[in-house]
Amino acid sequence: MKFQLGLISLALKFVFYLSTEVSGDGEDDYIRKSGRQQIIRMAALRPTASEITSAMSDSEIFRNIQVEDLQQFFYGGQYPVEFIRLLNGYKTLSSEPIQLSDEEITTLNSNYNEGSKTNRILTQLKFCRKMQEIQCTNIVLLKFSLSEIESSLDDIAKYVYNMIEMSYRARFPVSEWLWKLYIHLQCYKTTPLEEHSPEINETLRKLITLCHENKYLKEKSDDILNMYDDKFQCFVKGKEQFPLNAKNLLVESMWASSGIAFEDFPGLTFKGYIIYGIFEKEIENIRYQYNKYEWATEPFKHKKYLEIILDVLKAQFYGYVWIFLVSYQKIVASTKEKLNYTAEMRTSLQSDYERLLFHVNKVLFFAYIDEQLFNEVLILLSEIYEPDDKKISHTVDKLAKEVNHILGTYIKPNNGHKVAEIDTKYVERHCKTDPEFLRNQLGMFRKFFRETEERQVKLKLNILSFYINVNRSVDFVFPNI
Known part of the structure; x- marks a missing residue:
């Protein structure tokens, strides 16, 4: 039961960010703001392949990975400061957790179309590595939860849901296998997963191996049962829910x-x-x-x-x-x-x-x-x-x-x-x-x-687009420098 509570609380750490969704202002405040400023705040041009290539030309990632594989992870919009600080405080299974500095947080919170694009791209690169570090921890916890006798299918479904929600908030693409698992759990909450377990476990095993190779995980994760923080034991009341249901x-x-x-x-x-x-x-x-x-x-x-x-x-x-x-x-x-x-x-x-x-x-x-x-x-x-x-x-x-x-x-x-x-x-x-x-x-x-x-x-159109544009690379892990 202790693991179950820890697992759920870890996933719910992202709940307080729910109210900071793009364009989440109240109507009165929304009307008072300039139309032009509101549009600019929302509109975000992604960096081009040539811009990414130029910014990353000296990195190990550039030498080992095609730029086209990385483009889907780059987002030109402004990330809320609270969300980035939440990522910094997220407990992971990394021996050297990635931390975004105040200066880097300011860069990610600024308008992509202003300032140094090279600096923004390199900061975005670090942000993606932080997201991958968290995803690797989530993958380990998910694999563990699937084998736990005390883990109900409903608990696992909620956890997978939160993994998808976190990715949406971070504009980090979700792989097709995770969407399939989520939809299966939503539609058949009383149906055992035995028939899908070999495929799911093999996918998780590959991903965990890649997470280790990229040094997102410790050699031994003995503290998995201790990942519990009573500060986030329940949902924060009055916050907007991520509007997603399988149906x-x-x-x-x-x-x-x-x-x-x-x-x-x-x-x-x-x-x-x-x-x-x-x-x-x-x-x-x-x-x-x-x-x-x-x-x-x-x-x-x-x-x-x-x-x-x-x-x-x-x-x-x-x-x-x-x-x-x-x-x-x-x-x-x-x-x-x-x-x-x-x-x-x-x-x-x-x-x-x-x-x-x-x-x-x-x-x-x-x-x-x-x-x-x-x-x-x-x-x-x-x-x-x-x-x-x-x-x-x-x-x-x-x-x-x-x-x-x-x-x-x-x-x-x-x-x-x-x-x-x-x-x-x-x-x-x-x-x-x-x-x-x-x-x-x-x-x-x-x-x-x-x-x-x-x-x-x-179903908002951006969520529909997010679902359609899945990451089809089942065994892709964002590389770590």
Whole structure:
């Protein structure tokens, strides 16, 4: 029982961080903050392969590991100070625990797009090593708990859940085997793990060997039963839970034919029904798998179902911003043609744009996706200060390319479908005749996200993306210098 309590308390050390999730501010505080500052705080560009190569050129890691294998671990966002200090205080089975200094904590808490990128990358490297050190300890404890008579399946499920949660908070990818174990335990809490034990134990054995080789673990871990800290015996009340349940990953609310919107965009030649036919087939595949009780053992077999959901929602997000910006440009051009293009008109247009940023901020807590292009678009939006800013055209080009890339993923060659593009006549006609056109675009934008959030209230898009983009290297351990 002592080990059981110690195991759970160790996992729960990350609970007090729950309230520091990205965009976790109260609504009043959220509204008071500048829209641009909020977007910049959330948007995070990852370092490129060349930047990582340059920063790590003198390290042992660079000589032994391909940069492409490391890129998935690098995150450009700001880590909360409390979370990093928590990592520093986490008890591990390392003989020389890695400690992040105050200066390094400040670096990880700062904006990636400012200051020395080399320094940030090297600090991130150390952060990843610290995370791997903790993961190695967790893997040892998990292997031990699976063989403990006193460890119930429910306790093990909670522990695996916390391992995944900790990785999500740290933007540290979770391996497919751990997701499979978590889903199996969630779906079959009363079913013994004997049939899966050989595979799981072999995976854990390989990982523990690699942890030893990289000096994340002591030669002998005799103190495993003593890892107990009564400061974290229970959950901290009133904190936000990590919104993840195995069944939520099925996104069952999307199964109904009317459950997901594939509507056409006013102003865009975007035909959503093209994707819908493929989506219906994937729904049938995963529904069959779920009804046959196969989903819990092969959760990634029909991952395309989830990828379509994410792609459609991204295409819709980009589509709404795209049509808004083009409409914005057309109104500016139309207004400039008149001799009475006054300061008041410019101010009014700028006000419309600020409303867009405000509504983007309102949906980001739910809709944010930690992907490079998504962040690039957010940063470009936050840098547009004038109605005729050249960055608008640059942003519009990026959005157009991505919407067509998403559509192209599902459209068969030579089917006669044209690429998505702006219906310029539609936009020009409405911009000239409807003074509320831009505001109406914002209204549709709000409606789209309100309905989407209602359908997926139990699964934020960033968590869905986190689940889809698993680390498939079963036996990969982040190298230690």
